[in-house]
Amino acid sequence: MTLPTHxxxxxxIIDQRKDFSWPGGxxxxxxxxxxxxxxxxxxxxxxxxxxxxxxxxxRSYAWRDYGNRVGLSRMLDLVDELGxxxxxxxxxxxxxxxxxxxxxxxARGDEIIGHGRTNSERxxxxxxxxxxxxxxxATATLTHNEGKPPKGxxxxxxxxxxxxxxxxKEAGYTYLLDWACDDQPIWMNTRSGKILxxxxxxxxxxxxxxxxxxxxxxxxxxxxxxxxxxxVEQSEHQPLVCPIALHTFVVGQPFRLRPLRQALKHCIxxxxxDRVWFTRPGxxxxxxxxxxxxxxVSD
Amino acid sequence: MRLPHHERCDYSAITRRPDYxxxxxxxxxxxxxxxxxxxxxxxxxxxxxxNELPPxxxRTFAWRDYGNRVGVWRLYDxxxxxxxxxxxxINTAVFDYCPExxxxxxARGDEIIGHGRTNAERxxxxxxxxxxxxxxxxxxxxxxxxGRVPRGWMGPWxxxxxxxxxxxKEAGFDYEMDWPCDDQPIWLRTRNGxxxMSVPYSLEINDSPQILVRHHSGEEFAxxxxxxxxxxxxxxxxxxxxxxIALHTMIVGQPHRMHSLRKAIDHIVxxxxxDKVWITRPGxxxxxxxxLPVGVMA
Numbered sequence: 367m368t369l370p371t372h373x374x375x376x377x378x379i380i381d382q383r384k385d386f387s388w389p390g391g392x393x394x395x396x397x398x399x400x401x402x403x404x405x406x407x408x409x410x411x412x413x414x415x416x417x418x419x420x421x422x423x424x425r426s427y428a429w430r431d432y433g434n435r436v437g438l439s440r441m442l443d444l445v446d447e448l449g450x451x452x453x454x455x456x457x458x459x460x461x462x463x464x465x466x467x468x469x470x471x472x473a474r475g476d477e478i479i480g481h482g483r484t485n486s487e488r489x490x491x492x493x494x495x496x497x498x499x500x501x502x503x504a505t506a507t508l509t510h511n512e513g514k515p516p517k518g519x520x521x522x523x524x525x526x527x528x529x530x531x532x533x534x535k536e537a538g539y540t541y542l543l544d545w546a547c548d549d550q551p552i553w554m555n556t557r558s559g560k561i562l563x564x565x566x567x568x569x570x571x572x573x574x575x576x577x578x579x580x581x582x583x584x585x586x587x588x589x590x591x592x593x594x595x596x597x598v599e600q601s602e603h604q605p606l607v608c609p610i611a612l613h614t615f616v617v618g619q620p621f622r623l624r625p626l627r628q629a630l631k632h633c634i635x636x637x638x639x640d641r642v643w644f645t646r647p648g649x650x651x652x653x654x655x656x657x658x659x660x661x662x663v664s665d
Numbered sequence: 666m667r668l669p670h671h672e673r674c675d676y677s678a679i680t681r682r683p684d685y686x687x688x689x690x691x692x693x694x695x696x697x698x699x700x701x702x703x704x705x706x707x708x709x710x711x712x713x714x715x716n717e718l719p720p721x722x723x724r725t726f727a728w729r730d731y732g733n734r735v736g737v738w739r740l741y742d743x744x745x746x747x748x749x750x751x752x753x754x755i756n757t758a759v760f761d762y763c764p765e766x767x768x769x770x771x772a773r774g775d776e777i778i779g780h781g782r783t784n785a786e787r788x789x790x791x792x793x794x795x796x797x798x799x800x801x802x803x804x805x806x807x808x809x810x811x812g813r814v815p816r817g818w819m820g821p822w823x824x825x826x827x828x829x830x831x832x833x834k835e836a837g838f839d840y841e842m843d844w845p846c847d848d849q850p851i852w853l854r855t856r857n858g859x860x861x862m863s864v865p866y867s868l869e870i871n872d873s874p875q876i877l878v879r880h881h882s883g884e885e886f887a888x889x890x891x892x893x894x895x896x897x898x899x900x901x902x903x904x905x906x907x908x909x910i911a912l913h914t915m916i917v918g919q920p921h922r923m924h925s926l927r928k929a930i931d932h933i934v935x936x937x938x939x940d941k942v943w944i945t946r947p948g949x950x951x952x953x954x955x956x957l958p959v960g961v962m963a
Contacts, residue, residue, distance in 0.1 A: 409790065410790070487792075492709075493705070
């Protein structure tokens, strides 16, 4: 019996694939992705750290706003201090309302990733033309402000319609982050050719782990350390990607930043850190596009 | 104590307003509003006559589609039979899906009223720029397909955001039909000192809420129309009033309901006091009211 399937990529087992290495012979590609999000006041969707009050729910709004006012700066201080690169999933409406956010990010040479217009919505009603317009609108804003188009996309709430990979490919994206199905990049089918799926975490991600599953900051830091240590060992057998997703209003809180700092210090100070490529997803994608054909999983 | 208010209009009692009449001294303006809608298969919102099944719910889609394939044509015949004008609240998706449906409306000289893109969605929770773009898209599509700009608006599901009247005014609409708060047209305030007319449209004399939500029979619905008419005819001796009758192609387009509807329309059209009744369209009601001396309307 065949059940409905997405037909985006074939089944493939991680230890039955061609081997390759990351640049310099490294085996584990590690990246940090900050989610920088903008929310409507009294309307739409949003994260809540406690019970959600009825609209306007200013308490949750303010908690999220802390991320843009304070949390992000603290997180940038942290990656500056540790000398780590980062990438940033950015709601495009931020360029209208919070343009100063991007000064430090640009100065660091970090990557900007398309992340819809706002996390107060998933997608517009899922009509394809509206989604296409939403993607075009967000992409145009990023391109205009950064002087170059974004290469990667992550949907607000990791949401997709049946057409999203097609629309992203047609909008010029080279990779997407929405499919947490593998520890290696894989090629996805679209009606207009291949697009790369780069691993992005639904687990080692402070939003589901801390906000939804109520893990403590210490537990989340332990997840990072354990994920990293385990994957360093696993990557002896296959080149892997270890992504860490962070939100400004979650780990930007001082008490969560502290264990995060310890976890990241553990990673960069690991005895086998020389086998780790501390990078960004755009650089992973660029590298994959230059691998010999048929290296990565593909139909 | 002052509660949150929409600030679109002030309170006004129906019995304490200046009097006026409809053209030729008539007292009761009646219009028939036919909702002509198109829905997405397996996605979005829609009317349902029974319990909805999980998507794609083909039977419910098909039941709605009956309205465009059969029901609307039967209703056109009914309007012709009684030689009455009507207005048509049309999702612009209809222009792409079944353009034949538009032809009789143009031939009859009836009015087309903006009714969103599709009733598979509603606009009340959208961001303002998205809503403004949708309203402009609907306006431009109707202009392009019919050569005439729509003057009136009723949102899918009568859904409104906090700024819908402002956006409609800014898009060039003259009136809207989303506020069932009165039996006379009234002015709504819009931002920057504008005003938009609200022409009464009924949430009660409306086959969708009465038959689909409240489970009334076609016969009961027809009785509501007759009773509404008789009572308002009497009330209209003291104030000029508007009676809007809202119909949906997939509901009263079903033969068993049309049978009752025909009797109700016959009751109105052949009434002994028919000379007091103006069977018209919302655009003509707007024109009459907009030409009244300042201060006559609430």
